[in-house]
Amino acid sequence: TQLLEQSPQFLSIQEGENLTVYCNSSSVFSSLQWYRQEPGEGPVLLVTVVTGGEVKKLKRLTFQFGDARKDSSLHITAAQPGDTGLYLCAGEETSGSRLTFGEGTQLTVNP
Amino acid sequence: DAGVIQSPRHEVTEMGQEVTLRCKPISGHNSLFWYRQTMMRGLELLIYFNNNVPIDDSGMPEDRFSAKMPNASFSTLKIQPSEPRDSAVYFCASIRDLSNTEAFFGQGTRLTVV
Numbered sequence: 001t002q003l004l005e006q007s008p009q010f011l012s013i014q015e016g017e018n019l020t021v022y023c024n025s026s027s028v029f030s031s032l033q034w035y036r037q038e039p040g041e042g043p044v045l046l047v048t049v050v051t052g053g054e055v056k057k058l059k060r061l062t063f064q065f066g067d068a069r070k071d072s073s074l075h076i077t078a079a080q081p082g083d084t085g086l087y088l089c090a091g092e093e094t095s096g097s098r099l100t101f102g103e104g105t106q107l108t109v110n111p
Numbered sequence: 112d113a114g115v116i117q118s119p120r121h122e123v124t125e126m127g128q129e130v131t132l133r134c135k136p137i138s139g140h141n142s143l144f145w146y147r148q149t150m151m152r153g154l155e156l157l158i159y160f161n162n163n164v165p166i167d168d169s170g171m172p173e174d175r176f177s178a179k180m181p182n183a184s185f186s187t188l189k190i191q192p193s194e195p196r197d198s199a200v201y202f203c204a205s206i207r208d209l210s211n212t213e214a215f216f217g218q219g220t221r222l223t224v225v
Contacts, residue, residue, distance in 0.1 A: 031212070033212070033213065033214075040218070040219075041218055041219070042115070042202050042204070042216030042217050042218050042219050043154075043202075043214075043216050044216070045213050045214065045215070048213055088153075088154065090214075092212045097142070097159075097161075097206075097209040097212050098156060098159070098167065099144075099156070099212055099214060100156075101146075101153060101154040101155075101156075102153070103152075103153035104153055104154075
């Protein structure tokens with residue numbers, strides 16, 4: 001199984017601040033997905049990146065896949081309390097269709 | 112579509128009892144995954160099925176755990192006998208097919224074994 005490390009594990013910021021979450025591995029992934037999970041719910045897919053160097057934007061969220069397809073980042077601009085949640089990255093292993101999840105980044109945006 | 116449906120949402124049981132968790136995937140999705148989520152270990156893949164056939168069960172912790180998918184619209188995860196260390200949130204997720212791994216998760220079953 002290929003491993004994914006996320007950092008930071010916990011992040012508490014004020015409304016309006018910017019932040020970046022990182023997802024790193026020593027292995028190459030076919031694609032990488034980002035999910036957000038709220039308390040009492042299952043993870044919900046935000047985006048999938050497939051091509052090395054790819055950048056995708058979803059309103060105030062910017063996702064980037066590393067050139068070597070081993071790492072990814074999620075940048076949030078002007079964070080809002082509604083962005084609070086657990087952010088999970090998940091890599092599709094090159095050997096099959098398994099998704100390997102990172103341990104998650106718990107983001108709290110304070111009003 | 113109602114999404115992935117899991118039942119029960121919460122289960123409290125005594126150590127040694129049998130526990131059965133249920134999942135109905137999204138109609139038309141060919142693959143189903145069972146995950147376990149804990150604070151210590153995050154989301155762990157237990158087993159997944161493709162076209163109702165178990166493909167990879169290497170994540171099943173031990174023989175006390177078993178999973179079945181008798182048809183395309185139903186799967187169960189059974190723990191017998193349950194132990195306190197099995198306490199976790201168990202998620203079921205489905206994907207359309209193995210060429211597109213974007214997963215749709217159910218709301219999970221929070222299991223507490225006392």
